[in-house]
Amino acid sequence: MSSAAESVPSPVQIQAGAPAGHADAVDRILAVAYELFSHRGVRDVGVNELIERSGVAKATFYRHFPSKDSLVLAFLEQRDRQWTVDAIVSEARRRGATPTEQLLAIFDVFGDWFLREDFEACSFINILLEMGPAHPLGQASIDYLARIRGHVQTLAEEAGLARPEDFARSWHILMKGSIISATEGDMQANKRAQQMAAWLIEHHRS
Amino acid sequence: MSSAAESVPSPVQIQAGAPAGHADAVDRILAVAYELFSHRGVRDVGVNELIERSGVAKATFYRHFPSKDSLVLAFLEQRDRQWTVDAIVSEARRRGATPTEQLLAIFDVFGDWFLREDFEACSFINILLEMGPAHPLGQASIDYLARIRGHVQTLAEEAGLARPEDFARSWHILMKGSIISATEGDMQANKRAQQMAAWLIEHHRS
DNA sequence: AACGAGTAAGACCGGTCTGTCTCTACCTGG
DNA sequence: CCAGGTAGAGACAGACCGGTCTTACTCGTT
Structure with a gap:
């Protein structure tokens, strides 16, 4: 990709x-x-x-x-830079003092994002479902989704959580599920996911 | 719809x-x-x-x-019957003895579903993201997703859980998130979601 | 036996899609 | 001053889209 x-x-x-x-x-x-x-x-x-x-x-x-398709690949790369890194991860890091707070702040950033009138879900998920996981663009989307998971895993390691990869995969389920729920119109989806995310953190301590 | x-x-x-x-x-x-x-x-x-x-x-x-589009609407209705009701909800009810067990069994059914070689994610989510929430087909998909949530809410009420609607919305986040993760290739997504689902049940007791 | 409803087969329409090609104008480096 | 690369504008190709319509045939009913 x-x-x-x-x-x-x-x-x-x-x-x-x-x-x-x-x-x-x-x-x-x-x-x-x-x-x-x-x-x-x-x-x-x-x-x-x-x-x-x-x-x-x-x-x-x-x-x-x-x-x-090659333009779409370039778009996905740009989306990773501007959205994943700059808008979500960096913003969450800015809002939280500790790695744990930064993790939870992801869902605060999501809350602001969900309220935008031009909210349109996650391009990586959209393209993955639209093209299927076998298509090159679907594969590229899977790769960029894995990068998002990597950011979460890094934060989990900084927070000293147990089994950071498993943690990141579970966390990512909450992120993606809340995005779909927000697309359906549930504007509290970020809060619900954040609550479950807090329990997940609790169970990964020690 | x-x-x-x-x-x-x-x-x-x-x-x-x-x-x-x-x-x-x-x-x-x-x-x-x-x-x-x-x-x-x-x-x-x-x-x-x-x-x-x-x-x-x-x-x-x-x-x-x-x-x-009218054929697609008929397909969505058929999908709700054959997949949501017959394949998921009824099967989960069959596998569990108590309402709580039946709720958790949803993710066991998901596990079998994720392993199918023709696994293709949830048509309601696919069409919602493909057409957008404003399109009539997207709206219909939202309605059928709400029906799924209704089944979860009914089980929650049977289990005597607190705030069954909030419970169902959080539970649905786990369902949808695990489906996306399975599309990415994580075959343990159902287990991860099931673990978080168990914590959710625990916090809705009393 | 005649009729009408439902059917298969497929031509056809206007429009859209990705992608190729031509033509002309410009700007720059030599 | 001129050659070459880049640019905009747009015609064009070939495939496919959803949707309309015609034709011929096969039924069950009357």
Whole structure:
């Protein structure tokens, strides 16, 4: 999955090597893709809409991305950076003083997230269920979900909890379940999950 | 949602009123739809494939179902009957002696389900995420998910647990989260959820 | 025997999908 | 000044989508 993402030039490389005349086409495509894919899903957004909204020629699009799927891979990588890392993990770390508090703060961040009017569930789960676990994009989503679990496991290790991998897998069940419940309209789903998460922490002490 | 399902004649009505010469077209369509929709999702299966696989003329299809979406609604109703009620709830009730045991047995049934090679997650969740909560099919999925929660709530009441609706909502988070984890490949997801479910029961006693 | 309801088969319609290709304009480095 | 790479605009291909409609056939009923 990371190999496929490597075939897409990063924005930094583009900005360094491209002529400075006008804004980079790749950056505009990625920005529009992030906006549309994260809010409406991958299957609902076609290439024609992407190129129209980003003011890019179709040939330009396909020069930088050999297929729509490769753009989706780039989007998933961007989503991991901007959403998983910056919006969730970093924010939770900022809100909590201790690793245990930081873990529980994840569900406080979820609470704010659930209340957003443009809340649209987790792109990794969406794409995994939409494409299936056998599809390359489903596999990539599984990889990025594993990265989320890795962040939880790290926090569990910092908190000195027992069996941090098992802990992270159980914790992740609560995260994903609460996201689905929020999609159904339960705005207290984060609180319910947080309560069960506290019990989980309790049972992983010592 | 149920009003739309009512526009679809039930198999019983068809078998009673149709000529006895050949198998009913509606039944064949519904059987094929159940097979394809539950395994590959709604968007991935077109009307042409449905009519080809069920040996039905296109006009016949559209005489019985005014649109593809109405067939999906009929599929969701069938899924609630065959999967939610017959495969999960009834089986869990059969496996447990007390309401508490029956609740926990849900995750044993999930364990067997996760191991099936044609395991394909929960159609209600899939369609909800695929179409979004605003789409009629997403709304119908939300309704059927609420029915699942209702079964859990009934069991909680039979077990004499406190605040059965809150209990059912938390329990449902565990169910849905474990399904997503199983889709990712974690075959122990049911056991992890069952452990947390036991703690949830403990905290709802008294 | 004639009729009408239901059926299979499939052509057809307008639209959308991903992806390829052409054409022209621009900007830059040599 | 000019060649080459990049850009926008958009026609086009081939497949597929949901949905409509025509045609021919097979029934049970009258």
